[in-house]
Amino acid sequence: MTARIAVLGAGGFIGSHLAPALAERFGCEVDAVDVTFEKLVSKDPRIHRRCARVEDAGVVEEVTRRASLVISLTALCNPSLYSTFPLEVIDASFTHLLPLVKLCTERRVRLIHFSTAEVYGRRAMNAAGEPAAEMTEDDSCSLFGPVHRERWTYACAKQLMERVIWAQGKHHGLEFSIVRPFNTIGPRMDYLPGVDGDGIPRVLACFIDQLLRGEPLSLVGGGRQRRAFMDVADMVEAVCRMVERRGPCRGQIVNLGNPANEVSIADLARLLAREFSALAPLARAARFEHVTADEFYGEGYDDTEQRVPDIGKARSLLGWEPRVSLSEMLPAILGDYLERYAGRVASRTSRFEREPERVA
Ligand code: NAD
Numbered sequence: 001m002t003a004r005i006a007v008l009g010a011g012g013f014i015g016s017h018l019a020p021a022l023a024e025r026f027g028c029e030v031d032a033v034d035v036t037f038e039k040l041v042s043k044d045p046r047i048h049r050r051c052a053r054v055e056d057a058g059v060v061e062e063v064t065r066r067a068s069l070v071i072s073l074t075a076l077c078n079p080s081l082y083s084t085f086p087l088e089v090i091d092a093s094f095t096h097l098l099p100l101v102k103l104c105t106e107r108r109v110r111l112i113h114f115s116t117a118e119v120y121g122r123r124a125m126n127a128a129g130e131p132a133a134e135m136t137e138d139d140s141c142s143l144f145g146p147v148h149r150e151r152w153t154y155a156c157a158k159q160l161m162e163r164v165i166w167a168q169g170k171h172h173g174l175e176f177s178i179v180r181p182f183n184t185i186g187p188r189m190d191y192l193p194g195v196d197g198d199g200i201p202r203v204l205a206c207f208i209d210q211l212l213r214g215e216p217l218s219l220v221g222g223g224r225q226r227r228a229f230m231d232v233a234d235m236v237e238a239v240c241r242m243v244e245r246r247g248p249c250r251g252q253i254v255n256l257g258n259p260a261n262e263v264s265i266a267d268l269a270r271l272l273a274r275e276f277s278a279l280a281p282l283a284r285a286a287r288f289e290h291v292t293a294d295e296f297y298g299e300g301y302d303d304t305e306q307r308v309p310d311i312g313k314a315r316s317l318l319g320w321e322p323r324v325s326l327s328e329m330l331p332a333i334l335g336d337y338l339e340r341y342a343g344r345v346a347s348r349t350s351r352f353e354r355e356p357e358r359v360a
């Protein structure tokens with residue numbers, strides 16, 4: 001089994017769940033690289049933290065000298081950034097990772113790279129460009145908006161990196177697997193604006209922030225867009241199986257998501273609000289408001305109407321099935337945010353008010 005695994009982006013949401021799971025499951029040493037480790041709370045002595053940027057001199061050189069497997073998760077992956085910091089988004093998902101891919105190829109280091117479901121674009125299409133129900137790894141076309149819709153900077157950078165990795169594999173022997181995650185959520189995802197970060201996080205943290213502050217939940221475009229949400233525990237299990245099933249996964253691009261958890265964003269808002277009121281019965285009742293994408297994100301944003309994975313390939317390669325339903329995952333996720341943030345949000349805003357008649 002792999003003796004040493006490097007996890008780049010180990011201090012992020014998925015990385016902070018994955019790194020301890022790898023150390024535990026494989027009994028291996030884990031080199032964890034990130035610029036922050038606040039979310040990586042594990043005390044496992046096999047996890048070695050290196051606080052650095054992947055593009056810093058010597059970092060990927062050292063990582064590929066020590067580890068036999070690199071799992072790369074670094075990216076700027078909040079949609080609000082794609083049209084506000086597009087050059088940094090492109091660098092993070094493409095330019096800064098080119099040396100890593102080259103060194104993995106030269107040194108015969110296995111690479112599991114995190115791409116994104118965003119590479120499919122606005123909606124699912126089959127090979128002929130006709131509408132389809134699900135997004136399929138080796139068949140679907142991509143549908144990106146025009147260049148002035150800067151939303152697609154991230155998708156294009158991720159897709160070009162997939163093409164570089166594919167070419168290094170096909171023509172120069174790189175042993176790789178590419179993961180395309182579909183809306184994976186769980187404890188420790190993102191941040192709350194004004195508390196431990198700035199700007200607009202992904203939808204889960206946006207809605208929880210609004211619930212905690214007693215503000216209306218913002219439904220962009222009315223919330224008709226549809227997403228399939230997967231629990232991070234199902235993601236971790238799939239990636240561990242990918243590590244184990246080295247031969248079958250070589251040269252494969254694999255969707256990881258949970259099609260059974262497909263909902264509209266408006267329904268997600270309602271489900272979160274219901275769970276929130278069960279956990280925090282004294283908080284102000286949830287309200288909802290419709291906002292336009294331009295109002296919420298500014299110009300250059302664009303949206304994916306519907307994003308549902310075909311996970312047939314993951315099932316057959318990994319013998320894996322996502323297990324956690326939305327109703328099972330939401331209480332634990334909300335519990336985590338309440339535990340970490342309720343005090344901090346309440347002390348910073350007078351809008352997290354109790355309903356007097358229910359306090360009595
Ligand atoms: P995240 O933002 O929580 O984690 C990314 C981590 O990378 C952060 O801790 C960040 O500090 C670190 N990082 C970024 N640039 C870096 C650099 N130059 N050097 C060192 N560290 C750097 O995001 P996440 O949700 O955990 O996503 C992990 C990966 O999965 C990303 O590549 C993302 O594109 C992909 N992905 C995630 C989802 C999802 O639903 N969570 C969906 C699609 C794709």
Ligand code: UDP
Nearest residue numbers: 079202203204206207218219220225265303
């Ligand atoms: N969204 C929303 N309200 C918010 C934040 C996001 O309606 O407060 C919508 C957003 O427009 C998108 C969906 O929720 O259609 C999912 O957004 P997220 O940022 O999580 O990432 P995406 O799935 O688009 O990559």
